Amino acid sequence: MPDIGINTTSPAPVPTARSGLAEAGEPIALSPLTLDAHDVVPTGNEWLSLPDIRASDGAVMSFNVLSKAYRGLLQARGPEGRPLIRPVVTVDGQEAVLAGLMWSVIAFWIPVARTTIDGLEIELTYCAPIGSRAAFLHTKVINRRPESVRIQLGADFAWGALERVTYYPVGLSGTRQVAPGLWVVDATTFVYRTDDTKFAWSVVHRGMRAELGDGPDVQTATLRGTETEIAPGGTAEADVILSPGLEEMSAPHNGKALGERIHRLGASGVIEETAVRLMASTRTTGRNDLDLLMNRNAFFTRFYAWGRTIDGEEMVGVTSRSPRYYVSAAYWDRDSMMWSFPALLRFDPETAREALAHALGTQLRNTGTHSRFIDGIVLEDGFQLDEAASPVIALADYLRVTGDQAFVEAHAGAIDHLIATLAGARDETTGLYASWQDAQDEYRRHPYLTNANVMVWQALGGLSSLSTALGRAGEAARFGAEADHLKSAILTHLVIDKDDTRMFACGWDGATDYLVEDIPPGSLFKLPALGFVAEDDPVFAATSAWLQSAAYAFGYHDAPYGLPGSYRLAFTTSWVLADHLRLAALRDKALMILTHSTWDGGIITEGLDPSTGRMDRAGRAFATAAGYVAAAISDVYGKPRANQSDPGGR
Numbered sequence: 001m002p003d004i005g006i007n008t009t010s011p012a013p014v015p016t017a018r019s020g021l022a023e024a025g026e027p028i029a030l031s032p033l034t035l036d037a038h039d040v041v042p043t044g045n046e047w048l049s050l051p052d053i054r055a056s057d058g059a060v061m062s063f064n065v066l067s068k069a070y071r072g073l074l075q076a077r078g079p080e081g082r083p084l085i086r087p088v089v090t091v092d093g094q095e096a097v098l099a100g101l102m103w104s105v106i107a108f109w110i111p112v113a114r115t116t117i118d119g120l121e122i123e124l125t126y127c128a129p130i131g132s133r134a135a136f137l138h139t140k141v142i143n144r145r146p147e148s149v150r151i152q153l154g155a156d157f158a159w160g161a162l163e164r165v166t167y168y169p170v171g172l173s174g175t176r177q178v179a180p181g182l183w184v185v186d187a188t189t190f191v192y193r194t195d196d197t198k199f200a201w202s203v204v205h206r207g208m209r210a211e212l213g214d215g216p217d218v219q220t221a222t223l224r225g226t227e228t229e230i231a232p233g234g235t236a237e238a239d240v241i242l243s244p245g246l247e248e249m250s251a252p253h254n255g256k257a258l259g260e261r262i263h264r265l266g267a268s269g270v271i272e273e274t275a276v277r278l279m280a281s282t283r284t285t286g287r288n289d290l291d292l293l294m295n296r297n298a299f300f301t302r303f304y305a306w307g308r309t310i311d312g313e314e315m316v317g318v319t320s321r322s323p324r325y326y327v328s329a330a331y332w333d334r335d336s337m338m339w340s341f342p343a344l345l346r347f348d349p350e351t352a353r354e355a356l357a358h359a360l361g362t363q364l365r366n367t368g369t370h371s372r373f374i375d376g377i378v379l380e381d382g383f384q385l386d387e388a389a390s391p392v393i394a395l396a397d398y399l400r401v402t403g404d405q406a407f408v409e410a411h412a413g414a415i416d417h418l419i420a421t422l423a424g425a426r427d428e429t430t431g432l433y434a435s436w437q438d439a440q441d442e443y444r445r446h447p448y449l450t451n452a453n454v455m456v457w458q459a460l461g462g463l464s465s466l467s468t469a470l471g472r473a474g475e476a477a478r479f480g481a482e483a484d485h486l487k488s489a490i491l492t493h494l495v496i497d498k499d500d501t502r503m504f505a506c507g508w509d510g511a512t513d514y515l516v517e518d519i520p521p522g523s524l525f526k527l528p529a530l531g532f533v534a535e536d537d538p539v540f541a542a543t544s545a546w547l548q549s550a551a552y553a554f555g556y557h558d559a560p561y562g563l564p565g566s567y568r569l570a571f572t573t574s575w576v577l578a579d580h581l582r583l584a585a586l587r588d589k590a591l592m593i594l595t596h597s598t599w600d601g602g603i604i605t606e607g608l609d610p611s612t613g614r615m616d617r618a619g620r621a622f623a624t625a626a627g628y629v630a631a632a633i634s635d636v637y638g639k640p641r642a643n644q645s646d647p648g649g650r
Contacts, residue, residue, distance in 0.1 A: 028275045029282075030112075031292045033103040039601040041103055041111045042300065042322060042621065045128040046308045046315070048135060048244055049073075051322035051621060055601065057098045058113045058124040059083035063135075064165065064321060065244045067199075068312040071373040072166035072329040073321060074199055076190070076244075079160030079218050085242070087124055087139055090152040090227070091117075098122065107275035108282060108295040109303075119145035129261070129274045133254040134204075134243035138267040141237075143230045153238035154208055154224040160217070162192045162199065166329045166373065174198060178212050178219035181252030188212065188221045189252050197247040199310075204241040204255035206263075239267050246311060281347045285637040289595050294633040297604050298347045301627030305340040306355055309374070315354040316362070316374040322621035330379050331363055331372045333387035334439065334521070335624035337394040338455075339575075343627035345394075345401055346634050353407060356398055359391045360414035367391060368421050370441060382443070385435035385452040386522050388421050389459040396462025399469060408469050415466055422456060430510065431489035438507070439522030440568045446507035446515050450494045451522035454532045457486045461531075487532070495539055499551065503543040518547050518554070518564050520573040520607075525564075529582045544586070561593045562610030571616055573607040574625045578632035587636070594629075604629045 037056040052061040062077035078084035101113040121142040128135035163169035174194040181187025189202040213220035245251030317336035344352035368388030370380040434447035460483035467476035507515035547564040556562025563572040580590035604626040606619020
């Protein structure tokens with residue numbers, strides 16, 4: 001482990017200055033992970049993602065970048081079944097088998113693997129420094145034997161495919177080549193070409209020789225350092241830098257820039273600097289298990305639900321930058337603004353500001369449409385009311401927390417567009433607002449959905465405060481009055497008599513038919529958190545009780561890890577779990593479920609099996625939901641930062 005003042009206790013507050021820890025005098029959290037051999041460990045920064053570092057041996061199966069031209073992820077991966085990057089440690093001329101790795105994360109995000117083989121302590125650290133267009137693997141071996149040993153460090157690279165990913169991978173059919181890097185010593189560059197170079201990535205390997213293999217299907221680089229004799233207690237270390245770029249020149253130079261930083265500060269210094277910057281945005285609950293879940297998932301939503309395009313450099317939002325999520329690399333208003341954004345606002349307000357700018361800029365024209373590409377063009381058509389309300393709620397929250405009136409004024413035109421979008425969904429007869437699809441992204445014959453209308457009610461209150469900030473007193477009063485009218489319409493039309501009690505319906509067809517169920521991504525359990533009713537409101541209490549009872553087919557009331565689901569999501573979902581955390585009467589069970597599950601190596605998934613607590617495999621690496629749960633943990637259990645107000649404000 002690089003010597004950077006690490007402890008394994010819950011972190012103390014750290015200074016926001018980017019000074020070294022020796023100057024700051026504060027420890028950095030080192031948190032052990034509970035993983036099995038089939039798990040992966042993700043890391044990355046705003047420029048590149050390493051979504052599937054294998055827990056079994058520390059190998060990297062793929063990496064990706066966001067591409068504006070390709071409207072999604074560009075993913076470089078190894079040949080089928082083989083890793084893209086495989087760390088290599090040779091001992092006395094024989095390759096050591098890296099197995100039995102024990103994983104931890106520095107500052108909740110920088111993964112470190114350790115194992116001991118025949119008296120040799122071997123350590124692998126993957127670090128993607130914030131702001132760098134590159135990441136690096138730091139390998140370290142300490143000789144604990146009583147005699148000297150010959151050590152050689154290196155890595156094997158094998159490039160099997162370049163794929164565009166939006167939901168699913170599509171192989172790109174240009175030519176791939178490998179060659180020495182241009183103008184950079186000790187660099188190897190992998191190039192993808194069609195009529196011109198469309199993408200490249202490099203490996204900078206100072207002090208290592210490279211043997212290149214340029215076949216038609218697989219391009220390889222075998223990197224080996226100088227074999228060195230290490231005395232008892234001695235150490236061998238090496239760094240391999242991975243750097244994507246637009247073409248042959250930018251790729252190795254992105255790696256060269258990080259290599260120069262490592263040369264000046266040392267690998268441990270760069271890791272330390274990155275850790276300090278990460279820790280500056282963390283929070284604590286006072287519990288190690290919750291701190292790890294909260295902060296790690298807050299970083300996962302920060303770096304996997306948001307990122308910069310390699311060919312435009314703008315911040316864009318996606319469901320997930322991990323191709324392990326089944327609808328990765330697309331933009332959804334609800335995912336980005338209602339699930340991920342609250343975590344950004346609490347943990348990283350600067351990124352929250354950029355995220356809002358994307359929602360109110362590139363994505364504005366199609367706000368409310370089911371899903372879009374990262375450039376705002378429609379991917380899946382269909383109007384969803386909750387998605388139309390989400391950017392308004394996010395912007396009003398941003399103003400409330402930050403007081404950034406200048407940002408609101410700069411986006412006055414966007415606010416007018418959002419007002420018109422919502423107004424177009426209003427039904428004059430009932431006073432309710434209509435949707436074509438529900439929060440499960442399914443068409444419903446019933447246009448008037450309760451949760452979505454309550455979100456519009458909250459958005460109208462937000463528009464009132466935004467109008468006040470813009471000096472539009474008349475509009476502020478109008479939106480306040482419309483919010484009152486909508487609340488009355490919801491209570492009139494969407495509350496029903498059921499089993500001798502009054503409870504909320506899930507939706508209504510506008511005539512006589514009601515939906516009596518729950519829609520977990522837009523659950524009725526969220527109504528108190530939206531501020532619409534109190535938790536002890538009789539109608540809400542009756543609704544909650546019915547959904548948890550045997551009367552509801554997807555209530556799972558008798559399952560140890562069961563929370564109400566739906567016909568489409570027949571398991572305990574992460575959204576309902578987070579909503580339960582916010583309810584005092586339901587919090588204890590939610591906390592038990594949250595801390596019992598190992599999730600996806602600690603990263604929140606779409607849901608869990610009600611009987612076993614094991615993760616739903618289809619919904620792994622769900623970056624926006626990770627933010628939804630992280631924000632809930634922070635709001636319920638988080639302690640205010642020293643000398644700062646609580647960013648959640650709740």
